[in-house]
Amino acid sequence: MASRPCKGVAEIVKGPRPPEGRAGRGTPGRVPDNAQGEYLGEYPRWPNLPAMMFALSRAWPGRPILRGFRDGAWHSLEWGSFGRQAAALARGLRQAGVADGDRVLIVSENRPEYVIANTALLAIRAVPVPAYVTNTAADHAHLLRDS
Numbered sequence: 001m002a003s004r005p006c007k008g009v010a011e012i013v014k015g016p017r018p019p020e021g022r023a024g025r026g027t028p029g030r031v032p033d034n035a036q037g038e039y040l041g042e043y044p045r046w047p048n049l050p051a052m053m054f055a056l057s058r059a060w061p062g063r064p065i066l067r068g069f070r071d072g073a074w075h076s077l078e079w080g081s082f083g084r085q086a087a088a089l090a091r092g093l094r095q096a097g098v099a100d101g102d103r104v105l106i107v108s109e110n111r112p113e114y115v116i117a118n119t120a121l122l123a124i125r126a127v128p129v130p131a132y133v134t135n136t137a138a139d140h141a142h143l144l145r146d147s
Contacts, residue, residue: 048122049122050086050119053082054083054086054087054123056079057079057080057084057086058080058083060079060080061080061083062078062080063078063079064077064079065077065079065112065115066082067112068111068112077112082112082115082116082119085116086116086119087120087123089117089120090119090120090123093120093121093124093126094124098124098126099126100124100125101125101127102126102127103127103129103144104121104126104128104129105129105140105144106118106128106129106130106131107131107132107135107140108130108133114130118130129143
């Protein structure tokens with residue numbers, strides 16, 4: 001099955017799935033994919049990280065992508081939900097005026113929402129600028145000025 005690159009956030013529902021197939025044993029110049037010396041297949045090629053994330057969210061909508069601890073319990077985020085949230089955030093950021101090349105500071109702890117925000121920014125060609133939650137306002141200003 002051939003694949004075509006994801007054209008953007010709007011294709012979250014109808015876009016391509018990653019290609020499937022096997023590469024076969026003994027492919028010249030390849031390192032085995034596992035300890036048993038097997039070649040498990042070619043890796044799909046995507047034009048960028050958001051295209052990969054959105055393609056996988058279509059291919060694996062019910063599989064977990066991330067887990068986060070919230071309200072005293074662990075919660076899973078599934079690929080399908082991740083893709084919908086990242087696409088919705090990307091549309092909202094674009095509507096808010098975030099343009100190609102704009103730097104956007106992400107002040108967040110390590111949590112699923114960080115990956116959603118980062119993917120949404122990359123999808124609209126903005127530049128995510130990660131920052132620690134313990135930074136001061138001056139630190140944040142420095143990051144935005146010099147990123």
